[in-house]
Amino acid sequence: MNDEFAMNPERVRRTQDTFSIGDLAREFDVTTRTIRFYEDQGLITPERRGQTRIYKQKDRVRLKLILRGKRLGFTLAETRTLFDMYDRDGSSVNQLQTMLTLIEDKKAALRQQLEDIKVVLHELSAVENGCRTELATKTSRSAN
Amino acid sequence: MNDEFAMNPERVRRTQDTFSIGDLAREFDVTTRTIRFYEDQGLITPERRGQTRIYKQKDRVRLKLILRGKRLGFTLAETRTLFDMYDRDGSSVNQLQTMLTLIEDKKAALRQQLEDIKVVLHELSAVENGCRTELATKTSRSAN
DNA sequence: CATGAAGTTTACGTTAACGTAAAGTGCGAT
């Protein structure tokens, strides 16, 4: 009914199959420097056409995963470990278990952080009350 | 009744009035390097007897305050600002208000962090569930 | 053909709070 949803590959290009570094930078709102850095760290390995990097869907997905991992608190090294496992054995049970372990660790660390923050918030409130009290004293003294 | 609680200054020394850098390091469980670093940053200014640093109660209190500030998420620079204000005007209302502002900022940041952590914890749980589901699939397949 | 946008490499800079190594001084005790 709507041409926008036609699946005919001759008439509608739903997905690009290659991307420039700039394309990805714009799409994911990161700098090209960042993307090259990820390559440096062995997280992405785009093809080359001469000097120029050619990114394919696989690379795009990886970038998305890296960014997602970051949001979840994974270091680049951790994400790379996961990628490496996937590369060595795409359907590894081991890999999934490693991921689960990693997730558990992160969750434990975050729960600890959460507790710490709560404690510090209370301490800050205590100090705040102390300040207000002292401030009131000084203000009333100067008002006398 | 107990000599340990006698207040006669001739017989019982309740408080030291000077400390070596090692004394303080031990008491607060920091390295001497740390204490010298604080001095470098202008947070403490002990006297000298030749080369040797002589710390007095004032310095000890400051160190305690620095460490407390750290626990509360204050940077050394922020703590220094507070100290500077105190040094210029020991009973400054302004100084208390600065402190209150700082505290409010920290609290706001922490509350934000708290929310972020909660979100990430949920996201992690979601990914975790995804992993478990996939793992179950693979396991059952290999069991068949 | 010149220009400008986008791409490339190399490599040092950033932030915070120290760690660590190197090399020397001071002093009480043996």
Added chain:
DNA sequence: ATCGCACTTTACGTTAACGTAAACTTCATG
């Protein structure tokens, strides 16, 4: 006199994830 320990200074190293600058190439377009 010589240990040995505590103390001193100076200055580079650490961590993570890029930022930034310099200097160059490639390509499409006017």
